[in-house]
Amino acid sequence: MSEIYKSTSMARENSAARERGESVAREYERVVNTFNKILQFKEKIRLSLENRIFDLQEHLSGDADKLCTLTRNIEIYDLNVIKIASNLDDLLTEETRLKDNYNKLLQGASMDIVGASVADDALAQVSSTGGEPSTENLMQKGNHYLDILSSSFQKLDDDLRSVSSLRTEMLNARSEIFRKKEQALDKKAVLEENGRHLEDELEKVESDFEVSVREEEVLTLEYAQLINKVEGCIVISEDIDRVLFSSLTAADETQ
Numbered sequence: 001m002s003e004i005y006k007s008t009s010m011a012r013e014n015s016a017a018r019e020r021g022e023s024v025a026r027e028y029e030r031v032v033n034t035f036n037k038i039l040q041f042k043e044k045i046r047l048s049l050e051n052r053i054f055d056l057q058e059h060l061s062g063d064a065d066k067l068c069t070l071t072r073n074i075e076i077y078d079l080n081v082i083k084i085a086s087n088l089d090d091l092l093t094e095e096t097r098l099k100d101n102y103n104k105l106l107q108g109a110s111m112d113i114v115g116a117s118v119a120d121d122a123l124a125q126v127s128s129t130g131g132e133p134s135t136e137n138l139m140q141k142g143n144h145y146l147d148i149l150s151s152s153f154q155k156l157d158d159d160l161r162s163v164s165s166l167r168t169e170m171l172n173a174r175s176e177i178f179r180k181k182e183q184a185l186d187k188k189a190v191l192e193e194n195g196r197h198l199e200d201e202l203e204k205v206e207s208d209f210e211v212s213v214r215e216e217e218v219l220t221l222e223y224a225q226l227i228n229k230v231e232g233c234i235v236i237s238e239d240i241d242r243v244l245f246s247s248l249t250a251a252d253e254t255q
Contacts, residue, residue: 028230035223042216049209056202063191063198070188077181084174088167095163102156105149 031226035219035226039216039219039223042212042219045212046209046216049205049212052205053202053209056198056205060195060198060202063195067188067191067195070184070191074181074184074188077177077184080177081174084170084177088170091163091167091170095160095167098156098159098163102153102160105152105156
């Protein structure tokens with residue numbers, strides 16, 4: 001009777017031990033699978049955030065180079081505008097001088113404009129003839145004077161047209177510079193605004209990265225400690241290991 005009781009008790013203990021072992025194994029497997037899944041997910045998040053940080057830094061670096069180029073171009077535009085303004089002042093001075101000479105010619109002050117060659121020539125003619133110049137000589141000198149006067153007006157006209165043409169070219173060049181500068185300023189404003197958004201995003205991504213890495217470190221450490229505990233518990237004595245091995249061999253032979 002005692003042996004039967006022991007057999008029944010052993011049957012219960014055998015069954016309970018196997019059920020508990022299977023339950024613990026299932027729970028451990030569930031925990032291991034959960035840790036593995038979460039750690040794989042954390043690794044994916046970490047790599048994704050790292051790539052995003054790298055991309056944002058690349059964009060910011062590229063935008064910084066573009067901003068430097070635009071700033072340098074804007075400075076060049078400003079210098080060119082200053083040079084054109086100086087040249088326009090010089091042209092205005094030259095134009096004023098030419099117009100003043102033009103008015104003098106119109107008012108008959110030809111000596112200052114075309115030189116004293118005509119008067120000198122007239123005096124020479126008087127000296128050579130020893131008296132008053134003849135009518136023919138006077139007509140010749142008059143025609144010569146008109147030719148010189150016409151030539152002087154023509155030169156002033158050409159000079160004034162040249163000044164006007166140069167002014168138009170400079171004004172057009174200045175307008176083009178203003179247009180390019182306005183475009184550069186618009187691009188600079190867009191880059192600066194985009195840069196602020198990128199910097200804000202970079203700050204957020206870096207913050208998310210730090211939080212995710214800390215969580216990954218905590219989970220990895222906890223997982224390692226759990227594995228160490230389980231490994232430390234799975235210690236079987238040589239006698240039990242020998243019994244298990246011999247019993248496993250016998251069990252395999254009966255299957």
